[in-house]
Amino acid sequence: MLFRVIARNELENLYDMLAVNHVVGPVSRGDDTPTPMFDFDFVYDFKELRLDFPSTIHSLKRYVLPPKERFCTFTIQDNDWQKDVDLNAHKPIVYFGVHACDINALNKLDKVLSGSVYPDPYYAAKRKNMFVVGINCNPQPYCFCHSMGTDSALHGFDMFLTDLGDDYFVEIHSAQAFDCINKLNSREPDEQDHIRFLEITDKKLKKFTSHVDNTDLTKILDLEFQSESWKEWGKKCFSCGTCAAVCPTCYCYGITENVDMDLQGASKIKQLYSCNLLDFAEVAGGHNFRPDSYTRLKYRYYHKHRGFVEAFEEPLCVGCGRCGEACLAGITVPEVIASVRDKENNNE
């Protein structure tokens, strides 16, 4: 990793340089909401960017895993047909202003979607065409990324900015980013910059108020498979899949196929599908392996905090807290895990 420092007013030049490409960044959403809300969207002017954003409603996921995506089309002729695959990636996109949690979410998705057997080309095609500019964040009351070890990004970005006040501290992680920074007025960081950088990180750590105790969590989830806590949370759950929709790492999906009205073509549609939805585990003939809402909710925790750990040595959760914020029923990861753990303590 190489480091540089650029002056604050140089940031707009960086943006302009990158803006010959399509740029996605954090923008304000719904000016009439009681509290300001933000989301990622295409940006056409530096002034639209809100780099001070606390968090966004949705993550970057929709750009790499769209909620609905056409996997392929078919041309049908009598009992013969041809299949036409389109990966739906046609241009590189710059993502300007991404927090560490979301970068880590992409890194986790990389492991299962492009790093394991049967790599997913639809994902890979979009992921490979990302230019990611990270930015340091200001932890919110619902953020528990520190517990998940995802409060800092080690890779998976091109450059990462830390706001030092008058300057930005820039971590450079790709040749393209290096090219880019060399065209700006930048300098090597000095001892003072190192101190300022570490101070910012230190301050950030003190701001975390939400925590998840991950100690032996995989075992506790197995021990507490029959815990009553699940049922309590299940009663609240709407089975609406909002948690999975806003989650930066939920990737489960379903496939539907549709015939065109002229009967001359067909398409295969992938729809991101939450494991909380009623028919997620329904099989042909109607049997449902998880008919109760609590069994589906439990499964979601199982997948994220046990199964994924078993497969990749890390949970499929970056502690961004979006699911808890978006859940109308107020189901949050720290509370669910604490309740399941508490049950464990009470039993002893």
Place this chain on the structure above:
Amino acid sequence: MNKLPFIDVLAGKEEHGRKSDLASFEYTYQAEITNVYSLTNTEKLYQIQIIDPKERQRFCFKPGQFVMLELPGIGEAPFSISSSPLRHGDLELCIRGAGNMTNFLSLVPRGTKVGISGPFGTSFPVEQMYDQNIMLIGGGLGLVPLRAPIFSVLEQRSRYGNIDIIYGSRNPSELLFTYQYDTWRQFDIDLSIIVDEGDETWNGPVGLITSILEERIAAAGDISQNTFAIVCGPPIMFKYVCDMLVKSKMPIQKIFVSLERRMHCGRGKCCRCNIGSTYTCLEGPVFDYWSVLNLKEAI
């Protein structure tokens, strides 16, 4: 700065040896339905041949693996392969009309092109079972995934010890592959068939599959050392069967089962087939009984 270059993941040099993998994700073999036989009122046997001769020959699978069968615009679903692995891409799939895709499939004429992808999943380790006795136990539709290992074992009959095939179904009209029983019996095996409810055509045993199993275990004597079991059927059936095998001292790692879940991708991505947090499509559908006990919500 110039425009960022667009990276085509399917073009140019292979990146990390992944290019062919990426290209194959949505690749379907074009195959043709060459023949259809009715086995019962609800099940049909489809002979499906991969059209390209090279692809057909290259298509290799192991007994217990499954393929995804696609009817464009209608649907795609997983089916375990019922034919002998020696036949490569000349497949036989036994399919019950139970949903949109399978019902439409029962209407399409011979010669219709379908899509095949795979093979996917784990298989019954028949090589591990050389010189050993094997009990193949199937209930209902469970004979479908058993048929490939039966072929494998019979084709190399001299490599194995005693072979017991135990098959149960609700009634005689639901028995699958009845036309093959005599052929199988010519291979020096014990084939026992039992139905829950007999009818006027039936003069075989009536009762639960476990009653026949009990007899066969007694006949086999000691099954704690040299015997493997392959079990397939509805969850309730294989729970009782496996319990009985375990009670009779068969080691749990020598009992293999095939589990059924609804896969949407077959490639360890969609999570629809997960049991607990295990992908049935990658780590299954064939599990040893230890893995089943180790899974939450498996049975």
Place this chain on the structure above:
Amino acid sequence: MSPVERSYLGVPINKPKVAFFEMSSCEGCQLQMLNNEASLLDFLSLVEVVNFREAMTEKGHDYQIAFVEGSITRSDEIDRLKKIRKQADTLVAIGSCACFGGVNQLKNRFELDWVKKEVYGDYPIDTRKVEPLSAHVTVDLEIYGCPIKKEEVERIVTNLVLGKSIEHPKYPICVECKENHNVCLYDLGEPCLGPVTRAGCDSWCPSNRLGCWGCRGPVDEANVTQLKEIMAQHNFTMEQMLDRMECFGGFSEYITEMKK
């Protein structure tokens, strides 16, 4: 017009004769069917329309599929509906009125005599308790919405013609709302029945900043008890919530529970 010989993957596909009818309704659902010129010709190639008062002069009485809009509010409608049922192989209820009684059933909350007098004065009028089609005949398929969503109907009709079974989404509107990247209506200070209402409309109202009124009826296993709590947490009154739940009739089985 003679049925064109067509096939799909070698399976012969008939061009069914279809008819559209209305009971008590605004006929807005039928208007929806005509509303998309871009796909109208494809639709007409899929089915042969023999009776559609809103769209054509000819009136054929030989049809296989009948699409019936509206609810039953007069006795003569029962006879007409039964005749349609007798002729049609498949009877499809379209829109909230046909499926649940729709807006019309709001009058069921009051004494029938009072309602009559309030609206028509002393003018003699034949009116009865509002009922969905299913109260009088077997309905083979329901297409929800007030009005129905054209794209959804086109998909359903294509599947009907192909003989595919019709499956409605088993998840609530929230799924589609998130797919459309909307800000949650509750965050905008609006009540919304989205979490308990069956999806399929592509979050039509919420995407236009209008909280869901539940026109498509409850999703399977709707968690209405939890919705009650959430409405209270967001300072919406029981009246506001009931207004929405009672509006289209889909939630009628939950109303008594809610009032407890």
